[in-house]
Amino acid sequence: MNQMQIEKEIYRSITKILEEKGIQIVLTQKIPISVSARHVHLSPEHVETLFGKGYSLTYFRNISQPGQYACQEKVSIEGPRGRIDNVRILGPSRGQTQVEVSMTDARKLGLKPPVRRSGNLEGSEAVTLIAINGRKLSLSEGCIIADRHVHMTPEDASRFHVMDGDRIAVKVSGEKPGIMGNVTVRVKDTYKLDMHIDTDDGNAFLIQGSESGEIVKESW
Incomplete structure (x- = not known):
């Protein structure tokens, strides 16, 4: 088990204990969203x-x-x-x-x-x-x-407590807010943090390409 896997398991264990006590961890780091035509x-x-x-x-x-x-x-x-x-x-x-x-x-x-x-x-x-x-x-x-996906560096992945291939849910705000599930995490040191969705998703959430979202769930 590598360092990222260890950190992720520790995070999940702590999150589970806090959720059992009625305490929810909310990640506030924003993920930029791009609409891909x-x-x-x-x-x-x-x-x-x-x-x-x-x-x-x-x-x-x-x-x-x-x-x-x-x-x-x-x-x-x-x-x-x-x-x-x-x-x-x-x-x-x-x-x-x-x-x-x-x-x-x-x-x-x-x-x-x-x-x-x-x-x-x-x-x-x-x-x-x-x-x-x-x-x-x-x-x-x-x-x-x-598929909906997020490009991340290994440092981003560590910060968000996710790994390459994970599926997450991302919350977006605005006039038509909502949660996009089944978002694939892609990790590589040459990537730049960015979530890619297609024009159908962009239109559904009124996303023009300069908005951001936040992870609200680690799996879907």
Whole structure:
């Protein structure tokens, strides 16, 4: 058992004892929340399939996680019942091509993608990508609805008494307050503290992208 696991078990034991006495511990540290719109991650092979041999994606602007960025390039997503144009590609290239949409998007496209952690694509939904030059890429799998998740450094995780892979609940305030459950914790020393939700969750809680939340439950 490592140091983080030991600290977590001590925290849980203390919390349980206090709850039995009617005392509740409330963590007040805030977690910034970002709303992630539909987007595409391409493998190097599929960059060339859509844009030509030797093509490199063009930097547009940084996004919340260090080393990640939005690209100038956009594609259309096509499903059995519809198409969504001008979908941003995010860089850098990845090992597998991944298409992330909301449930609202999926209904428009006529797709039934599963809710998955990024990179867990086996058995996910088939989808077609179309570049502005007319080139098409038909994927047998790769389309998902991304799970709610929080990026943290190991130091953040220690502070919040959580570990990589934990599921937590996060409370948000505002005009339409509420609790979002089943939020996956992702821990890596290169991450920046940030919770990512899709546009459906953002609209449901009236989150514009500059709000924050707080952990209210360690598991869901």
